[in-house]
Amino acid sequence: MTTSDLTSTHPSVPDAALEAYLDATHEQRLESYKEFLRIPSISALSEHAADCRAAATWLADALAGAGAEHVEVSESTGHPVVYADWLHAEGAPTVVVYGHYDVQPVDPLDLWTSPPFEPVIVGDRMLGRGAADDKGQVHLHVVALEGLLKTRGSLPVNVKYVFEGDEEFESAHLDTWLEANRGRLAADVAVISDTGFFDGNLPAITVSLRGICYIQIDVEGTALDLHSGQFGGAVENPANALAQIIAALKGPDGRIRVPGFYDDVVPLGDAERAALAELPFDEEAYRESLGLPALAGEVGFTTLERRGTRPTLDVNGIWGGFQGEGSKTIIPAHAHAKVSCRLVADQDPDRIFERLEAYIAEVAPPGVRTTVRKLGTGRPSLMPIDHPATQAAARALAATFGRDPVFIREGGSIPVGASFESRLGLPVVLLGFTPPDDNAHAPNESMLLANYEGGIRAIARMWSELAAIATAKSPGSDGTR
Amino acid sequence: MTTSDLTSTHPSVPDAALEAYLDATHEQRLESYKEFLRIPSISALSEHAADCRAAATWLADALAGAGAEHVEVSESTGHPVVYADWLHAEGAPTVVVYGHYDVQPVDPLDLWTSPPFEPVIVGDRMLGRGAADDKGQVHLHVVALEGLLKTRGSLPVNVKYVFEGDEEFESAHLDTWLEANRGRLAADVAVISDTGFFDGNLPAITVSLRGICYIQIDVEGTALDLHSGQFGGAVENPANALAQIIAALKGPDGRIRVPGFYDDVVPLGDAERAALAELPFDEEAYRESLGLPALAGEVGFTTLERRGTRPTLDVNGIWGGFQGEGSKTIIPAHAHAKVSCRLVADQDPDRIFERLEAYIAEVAPPGVRTTVRKLGTGRPSLMPIDHPATQAAARALAATFGRDPVFIREGGSIPVGASFESRLGLPVVLLGFTPPDDNAHAPNESMLLANYEGGIRAIARMWSELAAIATAKSPGSDGTR
Numbered sequence: 001m002t003t004s005d006l007t008s009t010h011p012s013v014p015d016a017a018l019e020a021y022l023d024a025t026h027e028q029r030l031e032s033y034k035e036f037l038r039i040p041s042i043s044a045l046s047e048h049a050a051d052c053r054a055a056a057t058w059l060a061d062a063l064a065g066a067g068a069e070h071v072e073v074s075e076s077t078g079h080p081v082v083y084a085d086w087l088h089a090e091g092a093p094t095v096v097v098y099g100h101y102d103v104q105p106v107d108p109l110d111l112w113t114s115p116p117f118e119p120v121i122v123g124d125r126m127l128g129r130g131a132a133d134d135k136g137q138v139h140l141h142v143v144a145l146e147g148l149l150k151t152r153g154s155l156p157v158n159v160k161y162v163f164e165g166d167e168e169f170e171s172a173h174l175d176t177w178l179e180a181n182r183g184r185l186a187a188d189v190a191v192i193s194d195t196g197f198f199d200g201n202l203p204a205i206t207v208s209l210r211g212i213c214y215i216q217i218d219v220e221g222t223a224l225d226l227h228s229g230q231f232g233g234a235v236e237n238p239a240n241a242l243a244q245i246i247a248a249l250k251g252p253d254g255r256i257r258v259p260g261f262y263d264d265v266v267p268l269g270d271a272e273r274a275a276l277a278e279l280p281f282d283e284e285a286y287r288e289s290l291g292l293p294a295l296a297g298e299v300g301f302t303t304l305e306r307r308g309t310r311p312t313l314d315v316n317g318i319w320g321g322f323q324g325e326g327s328k329t330i331i332p333a334h335a336h337a338k339v340s341c342r343l344v345a346d347q348d349p350d351r352i353f354e355r356l357e358a359y360i361a362e363v364a365p366p367g368v369r370t371t372v373r374k375l376g377t378g379r380p381s382l383m384p385i386d387h388p389a390t391q392a393a394a395r396a397l398a399a400t401f402g403r404d405p406v407f408i409r410e411g412g413s414i415p416v417g418a419s420f421e422s423r424l425g426l427p428v429v430l431l432g433f434t435p436p437d438d439n440a441h442a443p444n445e446s447m448l449l450a451n452y453e454g455g456i457r458a459i460a461r462m463w464s465e466l467a468a469i470a471t472a473k474s475p476g477s478d479g480t481r
Numbered sequence: 482m483t484t485s486d487l488t489s490t491h492p493s494v495p496d497a498a499l500e501a502y503l504d505a506t507h508e509q510r511l512e513s514y515k516e517f518l519r520i521p522s523i524s525a526l527s528e529h530a531a532d533c534r535a536a537a538t539w540l541a542d543a544l545a546g547a548g549a550e551h552v553e554v555s556e557s558t559g560h561p562v563v564y565a566d567w568l569h570a571e572g573a574p575t576v577v578v579y580g581h582y583d584v585q586p587v588d589p590l591d592l593w594t595s596p597p598f599e600p601v602i603v604g605d606r607m608l609g610r611g612a613a614d615d616k617g618q619v620h621l622h623v624v625a626l627e628g629l630l631k632t633r634g635s636l637p638v639n640v641k642y643v644f645e646g647d648e649e650f651e652s653a654h655l656d657t658w659l660e661a662n663r664g665r666l667a668a669d670v671a672v673i674s675d676t677g678f679f680d681g682n683l684p685a686i687t688v689s690l691r692g693i694c695y696i697q698i699d700v701e702g703t704a705l706d707l708h709s710g711q712f713g714g715a716v717e718n719p720a721n722a723l724a725q726i727i728a729a730l731k732g733p734d735g736r737i738r739v740p741g742f743y744d745d746v747v748p749l750g751d752a753e754r755a756a757l758a759e760l761p762f763d764e765e766a767y768r769e770s771l772g773l774p775a776l777a778g779e780v781g782f783t784t785l786e787r788r789g790t791r792p793t794l795d796v797n798g799i800w801g802g803f804q805g806e807g808s809k810t811i812i813p814a815h816a817h818a819k820v821s822c823r824l825v826a827d828q829d830p831d832r833i834f835e836r837l838e839a840y841i842a843e844v845a846p847p848g849v850r851t852t853v854r855k856l857g858t859g860r861p862s863l864m865p866i867d868h869p870a871t872q873a874a875a876r877a878l879a880a881t882f883g884r885d886p887v888f889i890r891e892g893g894s895i896p897v898g899a900s901f902e903s904r905l906g907l908p909v910v911l912l913g914f915t916p917p918d919d920n921a922h923a924p925n926e927s928m929l930l931a932n933y934e935g936g937i938r939a940i941a942r943m944w945s946e947l948a949a950i951a952t953a954k955s956p957g958s959d960g961t962r
Contacts, residue, residue: 044807105809111705169807210710214808222771224592227922229691229893232793232823233735234767234784236777239796239818240731246721247728252846254714286715290703296717296848303715312713315720316811317802322819326525326650327695327856328586329821329894330797330922337720338803340810342713365733367777375808412710413810441708441811 017151018460022143022453030121032062033139033452036101037119037128043079043102043169052079052165055101059138059163060084066146068161074181078173079165083181086145087158093188093470094158095463096426098416099138100167100194103130104441111443124449131447132438137193138163140433140452144459156467160187164416167194171415172376178423189389189427189466190420193459195410196434197451199281203397203405205390206430208308211343211380212413213352214316217245217360218336220369225321225330232331236367239320239335245370246337248363249313249356254298254306256313256341258359264346266382268309276304279406289437308409312342338375342411349377378415383428392465393431400458431462498632499941503624503934511602513543514620514933517582518600518609524560524583524650533560533646536582540619540644541565547627549642555662559654560646564662567626568639574669574951575639576944577907579897580619581648581675584611585922592924606927613919617928618674618936619644621914625940637948641668645897648675652896653857659904670870670908670947671901674940676891677915678932680762684878684886686871687911689789692824692861693894694833695797698726698841699817701850706802706811713812717848720801720816726851727818729844730794730837735779735787737794737822739840745827747863749790757785760887770918789890793823819856823892830858859896864909873946874912881939912943 022029041055042048056073059082064071068084079102087094106116106129114120119128126136141161148155162185166173178185198204221238250256283303287295297306306312320335322328341356343349357372364370383390385407397405410430420426433455434440435448503510522536523529537554540563545552549565560583568575587597587610595601600609607617622642629636643666647654659666679685702719731737764784768776778787787793801816803809822837824830838853845851864871866888878886891911901907914936915921916929 044805044809046806105803105805105807107803107805108706212710212810214810222773224920224923224925225589226771227893228793228795228797228821229693229823229891230921231771231788232691232795232821232892233778233787233791234776234892235771235773236775237795239799240727240794243724243727243796243799243818244733246724250721252725290707290712290716292703292716292848293850294717294847295715296846297714306714307712310714312709313721314709314713314718314812315724315802315816316709316809317804317813318720318724318816319800319804321796321798322586322588323798323800323817324525324586324588325527326586327819327821328525328797328922329693329695331795332798335796335799336804337724338808340709340713340808342710365777366775367773369774410710411713411715412708436711439705440711441809442705444705 014457015460018147021147021151022456029143033126033136034119036135036139037130038117040117041102041165042105043166044105049079052102056080056082056165059101062142063161066142067149068145074177076173076177078169081165081174081177082163083161085160086155089155089158092157092467094160094186095466096160096162096185096187096190096420097141098162098190098192098420099141100134100164101138102165102168103133103135104168108443113444121449125446126449126452127444127446129445131445132434133440133445134167134194136447136452137432137434137455140455141193141459144456147456148460155463157463160185167416169376171378171419174416175419175423178419182424185424187426189429190424191429191431191462192414192417193432194414195430195432196438197436198279198406198408199286199436201435201448202280203401203403204408205393205397205405206410206432207385207407208345208382208409209380209417209430210411210413211347211349211415211418212340212376212378213343213349213356214338214340214376215353215356216336216338216373216375217242218334218371218373220334221331222333225333228329228331235331236365237331238368239332241365241368242320242335242337245360245364246315246339254296256311258355260355261311261352264348265311266345268305273305277302279304307411309344311344311347313339315339342413343380345380345382347380349379353377378413379418381418381421381428383430387427388469389427389429389466392469393429393462396458396461396465399461400454433458495938496941499628502628502632503937510624514607514617515600517616517620518611519598521598522583522646523586524647525586530560533583537561537563537646540582543623544642547623548630549626555658557654557658559650562646562655562658563644564642566641567636570636570639573638573948575641575667576947577641577643577666577668577671577901578622579643579671579673579901580622581615581645582619583646583649584616585614585649589924594925602930605931606929607933608925608927610926612926612928613677613915614921614926615648615675617933618913618915621933621936622674622940625937628937629941636944638944641666648897650857652859652900655897656900656904659900663905666905668907670910671905672910672912672943673895673898674913675895676911676913677919678917679760679887679889680767680917682916682929683761684882684884685889686874686878686886687891687913688866688888689826689863689890690861690898690911691892691894692828692830692896692899693821693857693859694824694830694837695819695821695857696834696837697817697819697854697856698723699815699852699854701815702812703814706814709810709812716812717846718812719849720813722846722849723801723816723818726841726845727796727820735777737792739836741836742792742833745829746792747826749786754786758783760785788892790825792825792828794820796820823894824861826861826863828861830860834858859894860899862899862902862909864911868908869950870908870910870947873950874910874943877939877942877946880942881935914939
């Protein structure tokens with residue numbers, strides 16, 4: 001689905017002063033970007049708690065240096081939230097900007113071509129953990145703020161920055177913080193920069209996000225490993241039992257077998273199905289780029305449909321027993337798996353958890369003890385394409401990158417998307433710039449520098465577009481809001 | 482099945498001179514036993530190759546010290562084999578004694594109550610890796626040799642010791658060594674001390690051993706882990722695929738589903754079934770001792786039948802993806818499992834491997850690359866209960882431990898059992914002394930010191946019993962052999 005009419009309310013020529021400023025500060029900008037990436041703010045690992053705080057403090061200092069006010073490293077029940085604002089655009093709309101400074105773990109470390117927290121520019125990319133997800137996108141917001149304030153002395157809109165440190169841990173603590181700070185978060189729209197471009201690096205606006213229900217399955221047998229000869233055949237093997245449970249969760253047809261799992265899935269309409277089919281996407285090239293013998297997934301759906309509009313069930317990690325060299329002949333004492341379901345509107349993560357838990361209890365063999373723990377949840381969300389703020393973002397992207405963006409349904413989850421909608425009552429625009437091959441969550445994460453640079457300009461344009469809408473729609477123009 | 486008529490051809494009163502010697506040397510014997518256990522001779526881990534050689538050298542020195550001759554640390558294609566003999570019992574039978582000086586890996590290390598290679602006596606047990614399997618049993622042979630030579634100056638039989646260092650690696654190299662040394666291994670019987678007592682610490686003679694076919698299944702997807710949101714639903718997940726494969730190998734009824742798997746299994750006869758049912762075995766107490774909610778296994782068989790007479794399929798280890806704290810949202814690039822089948826007569830391990838490989842290729846999902854590697858094999862074996870040497874061992878046990886031994890089918894595998902039968906044409910007696918709760922292959926391996934001490938005496942008696950049979954059956958008595 002491409003936008004057919006993106007008549008801009010704002011000239012698409014570059015802002016000459018901003019361009020000059022960005023030219024002059026190119027080197028220091030990249031050095032600052034690298035500095036941010038050097039802080040190993042892995043939120044999921046408790047030994048990195050101090051690094052998360054250090055990243056928050058670094059970011060607060062950068063925002064203050066850029067000209068933001070009321071800068072605060074604000075305590076939450078998890079890692080701190082960085083808050084800052086600039087509120088001098090009287091009568092103009094107010095935007096809440098969201099991003100996150102925490103990053104994913106880095107294992108398997110041996111697959112990185114350079115150390116994950118020693119960022120380097122390789123060719124046209126910044127390489128390092130967080131370069132794309134999401135420090136690179138947070139950083140370009142700070143640069144846009146700085147550039148506009150340094151060159152104009154003001155912004156066309158009011159902006160409130162909320163940068164959290166628990167996103168890679170399912171934003172487990174942000175809801176509480178949002179509730180506690182509801183007073184100072186009054187706004188007209190939320191802009192979330194934690195998504196990216198479409199295949200072929202096409203500018204894109206994400207109009208839906210999948211939710212998530214992340215569980216751990218623990219299967220316990222005996223207190224110690226058993227000799228597989230002395231005991232083999234007479235006791236249930238926890239690792240075999242775990243495989244049996246996982247295999248029962250999803251069939252070879254890609255359909256999840258948990259009773260009621262699909263009950264609340266909003267069916268894909270014919271129109272949207274047709275729009276997805278129109279997206280420039282080559283399944284064979286996609287397969288080849290992944291180096292896979294074949295694509296796979298739920299029967300009856302295309303790859304784009306599977307990826308954006310259908311729920312999933314994936315093992316994220318599995319372990320038990322002997323993993324070393326050679327052959328140890330044991331029945332493992334216990335075996336474990338981390339399993340996550342991506343969810344789509346209107347699936348409820350807590351309800352899905354209950355269904356998973358009940359089904360696993362039903363299919364688990366009786367000779368072992370099986371427990372299911374909830375490690376995290378996030379609600380799915382779906383945004384209207386024709387919302388004026390979404391259209392403003394489309395114009396900002398078109399003017400900056402020279403082509404109309406596509407509207408996509410994203411397979412990933414940004415739980416905070418649903419939170420801004422439901423808790424703060426804000427329309428949400430997902431405006432992100434990462435390239436599709438950024439290796440987010442994997443070794444050798446990278447950001448295309450052209451996307452990073454374009455992101456700075458697109459954000460500056462987005463603020464102008466939002467201001468222009470408000471002017472066009474002010475009581476003095478057509479009387480509607 | 483208990484022996485009904487164990488009339489000894491040899492008095493069951495203790496050998497007073499041997500007892501006095503063993504009393505006087507009690508402390509130095511235990512110190513020597515500990516010294517042997519301190520050498521971390523883990524054959525499966527290449528970094529322990531030097532330790533395996535050190536254990537071989539230590540053992541050769543101990544044999545020489547005990548009075549053995551032709552002591553040699555003999556090279557093989559794997560870790561060295563320790564050979565030694567004492568051949569001065571002219572006209573008496575010759576026994577090949579087999580044991581192994583290598584041990585299992587020690588992980589998970591954190592479950593050991595004391596370091597695995599710092600042996601300690603705790604209560605009535607020697608605690609340490611190898612205390613039972615099999616250094617303890619090798620050591621008691623050395624002590625028996627020493628005691629007899631020191632007190633009598635001779636043995637009643639000729640003995641050839643073959644102690645290998647690759648048993649915990651499926652004796653992968655011993656066959657080649659046996660072939661190369663066939664000339665000096667001429668004998669009348671093989672005595673293998675690598676088995677143990679029955680539940681309740683009842684003296685036992687093992688009359689069958691399971692074979693093994695040990696494989697590794699490797700499932701490969703993309704080169705790097707993928708973001709489970711961006712790609713989830715569109716590609717096969719290697720860990721889900723692995724679970725699906727493993728679940729396909731064995732049904733919830735405990736039956737292995739590989740076509741032809743059971744074809745060559747010798748059916749359990751009614752008589753043997755009845756004999757197994759007579760063994761003193763309490764399934765409920767067994768379940769409780771293992772701390773399991775229920776026993777499990779192949780439908781239609783009792784626990785003792787499953788454990789001794791039926792083949793198995795067990796996952797020994799499984800791994801892939803994220804195993805750390807928290808929740809990393811990835812599709813693992815690859816996943817792996819070590820799987821072993823215990824085999825029974827007349828299953829052929831190589832044929833079973835081919836069947837496993839073919840079936841896995843059939844059930845593996847097409848969206849990943851699946852390979853199967855053979856890590857080790859061993860043939861099953863079945864020995865006649867009424868063989869004179871087996872009956873001699875039964876009398877030696879009865880005289881030493883004060884009760885008739887039971888005859889059991891052992892679930893474990895000692896590939897060399899089949900090798901001595903098929904390559905050297907020797908009848909094999911499995912005469913071992915470890916307690917049933919020895920935690921072999923697991924943390925906190927231990928040996929009951931009473932079994933170790935009894936083992937020394939039983940071996941001394943066994944040599945006399947074998948000599949007596951030969952005398953009774955010599956040409957001068959009844960003319961048969």
